[in-house]
Amino acid sequence: MRFNFFSRAAAPVVNHEGAPAFALTPQMELYAAVATAALSDQFYEKADVRLLRLRALVAANEPLFVARLAVYAREHLHLRSVPLVLCVELARHHRGDGLVSRLVARVVQRPDEITELLACYAQANGRSGPKTLHRLSKQLQKGLALSFNRFDGYQLAKYDREGAVRLRDALFLVHPPAKDAAQQALFDQLVRGELPTPYTWETELSAAGQRAYATEADRHAAIRTTWEALITSGKLGYMALLRNLRNILAADVSAVALAQVEATLADAQAVARSKQLPFRFLAAYREVKALPGGRVAGVLTALETALAHSAANLPGFGPATRVVVACDVSGSMQQPISARSKVLLYDVGLVLGMLLHSRCQHVVAGMFGNTWKRVALPRGPVLRNVEEFYRREGEVGYATNGYLVVQDLRQRREAVDKVMIFTDCQLWNSQWDSSNSLAREWAEYRRTVAPHARLYLFDLAGHGTAPLEVRPEHGVALVAGWSDKVFDVLVALDNGGSALTEIEKIEL
Structure with a gap:
């Protein structure tokens, strides 16, 4: 099909x-x-x-x-x-x-x-x-x-x-x-209603917290011991570990237990088995970063390592491949992905964008709103770079002038191979000037500067429209989702497939 x-x-x-x-x-x-x-x-x-x-x-x-x-x-x-x-x-x-x-x-x-x-x-x-x-x-x-x-x-x-x-x-x-x-x-x-109560980290901690103790120090010691037992038992799942890093640090677990936490977080196979979406690591990173004390640094490093595994084998981005990574920081991107989450669409775009940035050897990164701004960042620390973008997002305003990304390349006469835009695809010109649009700028850029350049729209909202016609002969592709699996789609696209190629392979 x-x-x-x-x-x-x-x-x-x-x-x-x-x-x-x-x-x-x-x-x-x-x-x-x-x-x-x-x-x-x-x-x-x-x-x-x-x-x-x-x-x-x-x-x-x-x-x-x-x-x-x-x-x-x-x-x-x-x-x-x-x-x-x-x-x-x-x-x-x-x-x-x-x-x-x-x-x-x-x-x-x-x-x-x-x-x-x-x-x-x-x-x-x-x-x-x-x-x-x-x-x-x-x-x-x-x-x-x-x-x-x-x-x-x-x-x-x-x-x-x-x-x-x-x-x-x-x-x-x-x-x-x-x-x-x-x-x-x-x-x-x-x-x-007679199934045996399962052994889970929730039941173990609940039992420890409900016992009678002589002092609050005794209660704290019991909770610390329970966390240490859960960590060393290997029965604490990866997601539970990721979501409880603040609690584990607050319990003041032993250095040995904390070292095991860091090793598990950074283990490539554990990361793969956990099936965590990349932005989950950002949420954990922010929780831990806000804590006082000298034990935080090792956990932050482990989280960086964990996320790096998500795009460790990203093909198609050799040393000669020139890439632009542009992140939409408009008002509509400042929206939580769900009612119970602190993570914004903007965060998802930044994490995916910085994952890509970490694997490219010739890359320009930036953000756009009212204006487009290039941001020089070190290659490697994904979560730290996300936080740097987050700190600076107000510098470009909150419109959606995505056309400025390509206009800047055209005016500089700067030929690149791939332009990656992370957005909800609801782009518009805040000056209401119909002569400037992403569609017009992309066509002109390909005609006058880089005929073989390709534009990838990473759709983070799925509203059913795109700001320009997505056709291979125009060098334009659309990829959707919040997972590191969006990078698998890039491989399919580079091999002449489509964003639906991986779906076509599913057997039922």
């Missing part, structure tokens, strides 16, 4: 700022919307509007493409909620074969995703609570049954949480046949 970037007769439209833009094809629009979906209110688009757009796009695309995209989002982009939305919507539109059941069994990788999928199904079909789900799609039911068979007692107990739909409810709805007597015993325990 091949997918074009745009319809050859794509008519110009306008973006959320009222500036001329180009609409994406249904495939590219769904890809961009999924890769950037937090399913929470954004600057330009409310969560319910994004959800409705996702539903319409699923209906407008071929079922196999939707299924492949859902697997890609779960297994490569490490997203959890939006693949479940795709499963539910695909079940509403596609029948007659086992595609949906295979997809559900592939996408559901944790027990709590069973209940989340059922809650999503209830909402999509105007129902509420487990008792209204008796008419569950047969293909969803079959896929969930296969998922149930994969989980052991520890996993079921760990993720048996309060909610509109409990795992017990799901068991009654799905009726998964047990694969053996041992699993049937687990299912019976789940029904009776």
